[in-house]
Amino acid sequence: MTLPLLEVKDLQVEFKTYEGELKVLNGVSLTVKHGEKVGLVGETGCGKSITMQSIMGILPCPPGKITGGKVMFKGQSILRIVENELKGIRVRGISYIPQDPMSGLNPVFKIGTQVKDVIKFNRRDSERANGKHIRETIMDAFKKVKLPDPERISQNYPVQLSGGMQQRVLIAMALVTNPELLIADEPGTALDVSIQDQILELLKELVLKENVSILIITHNLGVVRTLADKVYVMYAGNIVEEGRTSDLFEDPRHPYTRGLLASIPKITGGGVAEGIRGRIPSYLNPPEGCRFYPRCDYAMSGCEKQRPLLFEVEQDHKVACFLYKGE
Amino acid sequence: MEFLSYLVRRSISMIATLIGISVLIFLLIRVMPGDPARLALGTQATQDMVEDLRQRMHLNEPLHKQYYYWAKGLLQGDLGRSLYSYRNVTQDLKEFFPATIELILFAILILVTVGLLFGILAASYKDTWIDGSIRFIAYAGVSIPYFLWAIFLLLIFGYFLDIMPTGGRLSAGVKMPPPLTGMVTIDALVSGNLLTLLDALKHLILPAISLSTGGIATAARVTRTSMSDNVKKDYIQVAKSFNIPRNVIMYKYLLKPSLIPTVALLGMQLGVLVANAFLVELIFNWPGFSRYGIGTMLNKDLNGITAVVLIVGGIYVIMNFVVDLIVAYLDPRIRLREA
Amino acid sequence: MIREGSRGLESFQRGWYKFSRSKMSIVGLCVVLAIAILAVFAPFVAPYPEHVGAFLDFSAVFRAPSFEHPLGTDEVGRDVFSRIIFGFRFSLILGLTVLSLVVPMGTILGLIAGYYKDTWIDTIIMRTTDTFLSLPPLVLALAIAAILTPNLFNAMVAVSLAWWPWYCRMIYSITSSLRNEPYILFADVIGAGKIHILFREVLPNCISILLTKTTLDMGFVILIGASLSFVGLGVQPPRPDLGTMLANGTQYLPEKWWVVVFPALAILLVVVGFNLLGDGLRDALGVEEV
Numbered sequence: 001m002t003l004p005l006l007e008v009k010d011l012q013v014e015f016k017t018y019e020g021e022l023k024v025l026n027g028v029s030l031t032v033k034h035g036e037k038v039g040l041v042g043e044t045g046c047g048k049s050i051t052m053q054s055i056m057g058i059l060p061c062p063p064g065k066i067t068g069g070k071v072m073f074k075g076q077s078i079l080r081i082v083e084n085e086l087k088g089i090r091v092r093g094i095s096y097i098p099q100d101p102m103s104g105l106n107p108v109f110k111i112g113t114q115v116k117d118v119i120k121f122n123r124r125d126s127e128r129a130n131g132k133h134i135r136e137t138i139m140d141a142f143k144k145v146k147l148p149d150p151e152r153i154s155q156n157y158p159v160q161l162s163g164g165m166q167q168r169v170l171i172a173m174a175l176v177t178n179p180e181l182l183i184a185d186e187p188g189t190a191l192d193v194s195i196q197d198q199i200l201e202l203l204k205e206l207v208l209k210e211n212v213s214i215l216i217i218t219h220n221l222g223v224v225r226t227l228a229d230k231v232y233v234m235y236a237g238n239i240v241e242e243g244r245t246s247d248l249f250e251d252p253r254h255p256y257t258r259g260l261l262a263s264i265p266k267i268t269g270g271g272v273a274e275g276i277r278g279r280i281p282s283y284l285n286p287p288e289g290c291r292f293y294p295r296c297d298y299a300m301s302g303c304e305k306q307r308p309l310l311f312e313v314e315q316d317h318k319v320a321c322f323l324y325k326g327e
Numbered sequence: 328m329e330f331l332s333y334l335v336r337r338s339i340s341m342i343a344t345l346i347g348i349s350v351l352i353f354l355l356i357r358v359m360p361g362d363p364a365r366l367a368l369g370t371q372a373t374q375d376m377v378e379d380l381r382q383r384m385h386l387n388e389p390l391h392k393q394y395y396y397w398a399k400g401l402l403q404g405d406l407g408r409s410l411y412s413y414r415n416v417t418q419d420l421k422e423f424f425p426a427t428i429e430l431i432l433f434a435i436l437i438l439v440t441v442g443l444l445f446g447i448l449a450a451s452y453k454d455t456w457i458d459g460s461i462r463f464i465a466y467a468g469v470s471i472p473y474f475l476w477a478i479f480l481l482l483i484f485g486y487f488l489d490i491m492p493t494g495g496r497l498s499a500g501v502k503m504p505p506p507l508t509g510m511v512t513i514d515a516l517v518s519g520n521l522l523t524l525l526d527a528l529k530h531l532i533l534p535a536i537s538l539s540t541g542g543i544a545t546a547a548r549v550t551r552t553s554m555s556d557n558v559k560k561d562y563i564q565v566a567k568s569f570n571i572p573r574n575v576i577m578y579k580y581l582l583k584p585s586l587i588p589t590v591a592l593l594g595m596q597l598g599v600l601v602a603n604a605f606l607v608e609l610i611f612n613w614p615g616f617s618r619y620g621i622g623t624m625l626n627k628d629l630n631g632i633t634a635v636v637l638i639v640g641g642i643y644v645i646m647n648f649v650v651d652l653i654v655a656y657l658d659p660r661i662r663l664r665e666a
Numbered sequence: 667m668i669r670e671g672s673r674g675l676e677s678f679q680r681g682w683y684k685f686s687r688s689k690m691s692i693v694g695l696c697v698v699l700a701i702a703i704l705a706v707f708a709p710f711v712a713p714y715p716e717h718v719g720a721f722l723d724f725s726a727v728f729r730a731p732s733f734e735h736p737l738g739t740d741e742v743g744r745d746v747f748s749r750i751i752f753g754f755r756f757s758l759i760l761g762l763t764v765l766s767l768v769v770p771m772g773t774i775l776g777l778i779a780g781y782y783k784d785t786w787i788d789t790i791i792m793r794t795t796d797t798f799l800s801l802p803p804l805v806l807a808l809a810i811a812a813i814l815t816p817n818l819f820n821a822m823v824a825v826s827l828a829w830w831p832w833y834c835r836m837i838y839s840i841t842s843s844l845r846n847e848p849y850i851l852f853a854d855v856i857g858a859g860k861i862h863i864l865f866r867e868v869l870p871n872c873i874s875i876l877l878t879k880t881t882l883d884m885g886f887v888i889l890i891g892a893s894l895s896f897v898g899l900g901v902q903p904p905r906p907d908l909g910t911m912l913a914n915g916t917q918y919l920p921e922k923w924w925v926v927v928f929p930a931l932a933i934l935l936v937v938v939g940f941n942l943l944g945d946g947l948r949d950a951l952g953v954e955e956v
Binding site: 344347348350351352355356469470471472474475478479482598599601602603605606609610620621623624625627629632635636639640643644647 | 793796797798800801802803804805806808809810811812813889892893896897898899912916923926927930933934937938941942
Binding site: 100 | 587
């Protein structure tokens with residue numbers, strides 16, 4: 001078994017707030033192997049953004065606090081505390097594509113300037129640093145993301161570009177450092193559906209062509225279904241189900257996953273989509289056992305006191321639910 | 328190119344505002360109770376003399392006609408005669424104006440450099456003692472009214488410590504440099520008269536600082552807040568994730584967007600400076616335009632008052648205009664969006 | 667920026683809790699209350715209330731601070747401490763009067779202008795406001811006070827005329843941005859009268875910002891009043907006003923320092939008190955743009 005590219009093991013994170021300490025991440029584990037497209041899915045507030053920030057090393061501490069677990073990239077631990085708001089200790093090999101393109105680009109600088117700086121500060125020592133080389137790299141990257149008229153765009157300010165083009169610029173910036181892993185935060189959510197589709201297709205293509213792995217953080221099941229090979233379903237700070245995309249969508253096991261899929265309105269088949277009753281638990285005093293217990297229709301007596309670990313139900317398909325214990 | 332169109336738009340709006348101010352001032356003066364001619368001549372004058380003056384001042388004609396005469400005179404540079412000293416108002420102004428401009432320019436200089444510096448320091452060392460003390464100083468600057476600063480500074484440095492002069496522009500016996508711009512410091516610099524320059528600076532420092540205290544405090548506070556707000560923005564996170572070094576993030580990517588609110592606020596600050604110069608000049612015995620203005624007000628010299636208010640309003644509007652241009656230069660969103 | 671109208675007592679309690687967490691805000695509140703009490707009970711608190719009017723006692727001229735005269739006496743023998751207390755009284759009167767005129771007037775104009783945005787009503791009101799705003803308030807107040815006879819009443823008129831546009835503009839911007847909110851449009855659709863809409867739907871959103879700005883403005887208005895008196899265009903002697911006391915006293919520096927320093931500190935106290943209180947309100951009520 002080859003070493004996974006990215007491995008998160010049992011990550012625990014707390015957040016200190018005015019009301020008290022929020023136990024946000026309750027032991028999150030996931031892996032991304034070389035060439036894999038992995039999706040991390042969960043509703044707003046489940047902790048997926050915090051997971052991503054911990055991986056990237058941009059979790060603000062305080063108020064955040066990493067209380068346990070490991071994050072390994074290519075076998076090396078990259079988990080670290082960042083105290084200074086401005087210090088960015090980047091991990092070579094991982095690139096981040098932010099959620100909202102408009103706020104991801106600095107509004108008062110030209111596009112070209114921003115991309116150039118990314119290149120300048122990320123080149124390996126062996127690479128040349130002259131202007132011509134940088135310009136070529138930028139043009140290359142822009143062509144890869146299918147931006148029309150790269151010269152002009154380089155001279156433009158972000159406000160002059162449409163949302164879709166801004167997103168492509170951000171993807172280009174991510175690629176320009178030749179990463180091995182892309183982390184995409186809610187790709188396309190800030191855009192119109194048709195543009196979002198284009199961006200997702202672009203990402204699919206790029207992942208193949210550039211030979212990168214990608215970790216997609218999203219609340220949108222559709223995005224996951226399009227892009228990902230493997231899916232982790234997250235709820236209230238825990239991974240509740242993980243497996244191949246096809247397996248998960250055809251045969252969801254965890255009550256939460258089932259509820260999620262049932263909530264998707266279907267064009268065919270009629271009927272109103274059902275939601276899941278209840279709300280996510282308070283992180284201030286989370287339930288001791290399974291965090292989904294208060295909302296679960298299949299709850300059993302043991303679920304309240306003990307937190308279920310991941311049980312394997314079929315090959316590469318694991319569920320954190322006592323219903324499947326011992327299968 | 329888009330900048331040019333923005334420039335044109337703002338210029339038109341500025342001219343409109345200037346016209347508006349002139350109307351306002353005119354109406355204000357005419358609408359206030361009291362007969363201007365009577366006020367000018369005093370209670371001793373006969374009714375005939377008053378009538379005579381009223382004719383000459385066009386006071387018996389309909390309001391809009393009066394405005395017309397007045398505006399015409401204005402555009403020709405004629406601000407009328409001071410009803411008190413009988414000198415040409417324009418002449419009086421020319422004499423006193425440069426001193427005030429000098430004071431204000433210095434105050435702006437101090438304000439911008441010190442204010443920005445404090446703000447950046449406070450943001451860099453956020454939540455440390457440096458930040459805390461700067462915030463305290465800023466608070467003191469804003470809460471302690473400028474004329475109190477003037478009095479305290481005068482008291483401490485001028486009297487108790489006796490290291491600064493207590494008034495005027497130049498010490499007795501120091502010769503004025505050849506009048507080029509009317510601003511003693513620049514004239515002295517240009518004519519190579521370093522001793523005069525030094526003396527002039529010594530006289531200039533305390534009043535300039537008093538004027539600038541409020542502005543320093545505001546500039547520091549706004550810069551600090553703006554920087555610490557922007558640090559949380561996505562584009563900074565992205566820059567961090569791409570390992571852009573702290574210095575570059577701080578002084579390039581964070582600074583420029585954060586300066587925008589500070590500069591925008593500067594416009595209002597400048598208006599306040601011009602107004603505050605009134606009292607500061609009084610306290611420091613600075614022979615400037617504001618002191619002249621107060622003189623006109625105390626003497627109920629209507630033409631003088633009109634001229635002063637007009638000038639102050641005009642400066643304010645023009646300065647705001649300049650500030651708007653600077654902001655548009657710094658923030659492409661503004662000039663590009665309006666296009 | 668805009669929050670829905672607050673729900674009475676509960677939000678007051680929450681606001682108070684937030685307010686009381688900041689020590690400086692409590693200090694501000696105490697200072698303001700102390701000054702208010704002094705001002706209201708001035709005739710009873712001041713040790714020498716008769717010094718406030720025309721009073722001369724050349725035997726007690728320029729006494730340094732002592733037990734009988736805690737802050738000293740001035741150039742005609744009047745007790746500085748008593749005069750300062752009455753000075754507070756006049757300053758507060760000025761501030762309260764001006765603001766109670768300016769705030770309703772500015773607010774109503776702003777509401778109307780904002781509601782009828784982009785009509786001729788809006789244009790007239792806001793153009794006038796903008797023109798007023800293009801002059802620094804101090805200069806405008808000085809000019810107006812100069813033209814009228816200098817006294818407390820006219821000083822109030824002058825400051826009011828200089829100050830109302832700020833409220834008009836502020837309320838205007840809130841109203842015009844709220845105008846397109848769904849709940850305003852719905853109220854219009856179901857036939858609610860314009861007055862109802864303005865006062866029951868729009869106004870509650872402005873309360874926090876109004877309260878904060880008014881408090882902060884008290885300090886500024888008093889300051890402008892003191893500036894007017896300092897120059898000689900406000901309260902006339904022998905009435906004690908902090909500004910006039912300051913002006914009179916500057917000629918006797920530095921030997922008779924107490925005639926200047928104590929009125930100066932008094933002004934400082936008032937301004938700082940209201941600033942702290944206003945800042946505390948701003949933090950407690952969550953207002954951002956004041």
